[in-house]
Each structure stands twice: as C-alpha cells, then as structure tokens.
Amino acid sequence: MRYSGFRVIREALTGHKGWTPAWRDPAPQASYDYVIIGGGGHGLATAYYLAKEFRQARIAVIEKGYIGGGNVGRNTTIIRSNYMLDGNEPFYEFSMKLWEGLEQDFNYNAMVSQRGILNLCHTDAQRDAYTRRGNAMRLNGVDAVLLDREGVRQMAPYLNFDSARFPIKGGLMQPRGGTVRHDAVAWGYARGADSRGVDIIQNCEVIGMRIDNGRIQGVETTRGFIGAKKVGCAVAGSSSKVMSHAGMRLPIESHVLQAFVSEGLKPTIPGVITYGAGHFYVSQSDKGGLVFGGDLDGYNSYAQRGNLPVVEDVCEGGMSLMPMIGRARLLRIWGGLMDMSMDGSPIIDRTDIEGLYFNGGWCYGGFKATPASGWAFAHLLATDKPHETARAYRFDRFRKGLMIDEKGMGAQPNLH
C-alpha cells in the first residue's frame, strides 16, 4: 500500500478501516542468500538497499527483540555531517544526501527536519579548531557557517551570555543538520524492505554461527538453524557478543549512554545546540519536549540503563548553558548500548571468515549514519568491494596505525 495525502483523507472518511500492517511477520525459512543480524536502523537499511539497489535475492533480517527496540529508537535523533577527517566526512555527507531524499525514496514520513545544528565555542583555541573543521567541511562541499558571539545571540538569545563561567565566543553552524524521527526511520526501512520481499524475523536471537572450513554456513538462532550464503552482522552494542560466536575479538567496548526528555514546552529552541564547555546537547521535539543528552556513563556496560551521577552532570551542563530550563520537569530518562570503537570511528568490512561481514563501532553517532551505513554495507555484501565513501572503515586500520580519531583520544573508548 502506498501512503499519500489522498490515502489519509480516504481513510479518515471511511473510519480508518483500510490500513494494513506495514510489514509481514514471516516464519524463518530454512535458508537465505543473505542474512542480516540485527533489526536496528543499520540492519534494516542494509536489507532495504540490498533489495532495492543491488540484488534480487532472498534476504532476511533477524532481530532478537522487536524492530526499533535498540538504539535506533533510543537516540537523540541528531543528524549532521560536520566531521573533519578525510575517512569520515565524505561518508557522513553521503548519508546527509540520502536523508534529504529518504522520505520520497521509501514513501514514509520520517519527519526529516533540517533545522540546523550549532556547536558553541567558549575559548579562542576552540574557535580556531571550529574554523579548521568548518574549512575541512567546505573543502568537502558541505555547508558550514562560523558565527560570532552576536550571531549566536541573534539565533538563541536565551543562552547564558551574561554570567557564564565559560562565556560563549561563537559557534560553528551546519544549517543542513537537524533531527529525524528515529522510530519512523526503522519503520520506514522495515516497510520498504518487506515490500521488496525481505523477511523481517522478530523475536529471534542469533546464539551461534556455523562455520565450516573458514566459510560461514548460517546462523543458529532461538528459532532454529538458518542457512545463509552471506551473513552481515549489524547489532551495535552487542557486536562483541555476536561476533564472539565466530571466534572474533573486536576493537570495541560496550558502554551506556543516557538520553533525557522534558515535559512539553512552547517552541523555543529552533535547531540543535551543543555546549562546548561541558557535555550537553539539546533540541526540541515537535511535541515540545526538550530532548537532550551528554556524556557516556564511562564504564563498560550491557545494562541499557545508566546511573545518577551522569544525570546530575548533564543537568548541570544544561543549567550553565541555558538557565531558563531550570523549571522544566524531566519526563523520561533511558539508556542505550553503545558500540564504542578504539578510535571513535566505525567499521564496515569483511572478516577472515568467508561470507561473514561486519558493521559496527558506531559509538554514539550512528543514527545520522543509518542511510549511508546501510547503503555501504549492502554494497559490500553484494559486490565484495567497499563503497567508495566507506573505504577507510577497515578492521586492519588499527594494526596498520591508520586510525580515524576525530577527537585524538587514542585507544580509550570511553573518551571518544
């Protein structure tokens, strides 16, 4: 069923009786050409582009819980392509271009809203760094605008300009950055993949891999063995756990990141604003809630929930940047599992096991990457060659010293 304005009106007049489920609930078949492990944004996007752009093939996505229950439905929904390093920036800009056409492409309202992202700076050194990053973006054909203090004040007069411990000196703005309704991304890709014949199998956990003579044969699941010619793993925070079934140790640690939503307020915050002197970023949802977040809790975790010290730290950051939010009440807090890599950048690569491919290490920035990650992973699965924008995302970059370390933190995942 195609969705359209006409359809909405027709359904409204006929009591909404004509809507059907957006995807099927098939039982797993004995084998597939491609099995994608993980029904998050990346796994679903991979299946969608694989079916649409690359191959007519039998494809399944295997998800241990339900679609959208992982990070794709837990993040703070920020999209941007304001990276500095060569290995990253073309990839994230490719993703931004895909976001710009996504809703037409998969015929689903994902509320892609390019409301702009503003990174504030508070010292001269930080302004220099932002100037450099903005130039790197411009060299890659990406929009970037450097604002001075007055420029920031015009956009966001309610920020703490008068008595701040770290006064605002200016900011780097990417007008094409913004937010996207995260659940709708999962649903839109799921529906698009399903309508092209992809089996989306929920409540089915991968608990083992069958490997013969260095070649993948398929995956063991809680619903039995499923054979596959090629297997792609895209399970975000569970990457180490799933790939250990293939005997692999990854350059990844799992960490917890929390997110926060306040009660609904009148529209005040036009885009995304990030604090440069503490870890705090905020946007306002269309329902009016402030959506914000900060740092990782800092210790390895698979718990999908964090602790109070970070709640305090994030709220302090918010208060020192925009004191006006002090009276707003928090409605919800939750946590998600981050696949933190050793240099803060992702991996999209094949493995030493023939037919087994890996996509992960997204840290806390993988939502914005969803379309490009799916496209590049589908490209790799279909052609055995890396997509041109994802060539640097290899496993062996750590051994070879070719890290893509935007923050320059080294092999300390909780600092990326």
Next chain:
Amino acid sequence: MIINHPLLGPRDSQEFTYLGDANLIDRPDWQAPDAVDRFFEYLYLRDNPAGDHRELWFHEQGDRSWVVVTRNMATHEILNVELASDVARNRGRSK
C-alpha cells in the same frame, strides 16, 4: 555504584576514574619476536563480555591507588575488589 575499596571500605564510584579491561596490567614483552602482534591485541582488542568483567579503576579522588574491580556488565553488580598491585604481584610482577 559503590566500590568496596580493600583499604578504605565502601566508596562512591564517582571518586574513581575508569580505565578498562584489567588485562591492561599484562603489558607484552617488547622484545618478544611477535611483539607487534601482541601489542596490537593488547592495545586494541577486547573480550567485552556481557557478564563478569575484571576492570581497572583509579581512586583519583581518594588514596590514588589502582584497583581491579570484578563487575557484572549486565547488572552492574560489583562482585570483588582487589588492589591492582596485589594482582600484579600475584602474577609474578615486582610492582
């Protein structure tokens, strides 16, 4: 989380800084023939288990000792705390 420090008793985990997997104690021999491979594994690869995890915490706001905490990554329950210097000595190191 409360870390039961072997010398100081129960302390808030906020007094500590987190480093990571306790295998970082076992720095490879730089003169070994396969030192390059071993340093690669030491520096970059992790078990990252979804269960009990031995990890290094530094009591930065306290007595500045390193401790090895055994903690369940799925529940955050802390099962054991040892001084890292004891752990290292038990493995035959001088300090």
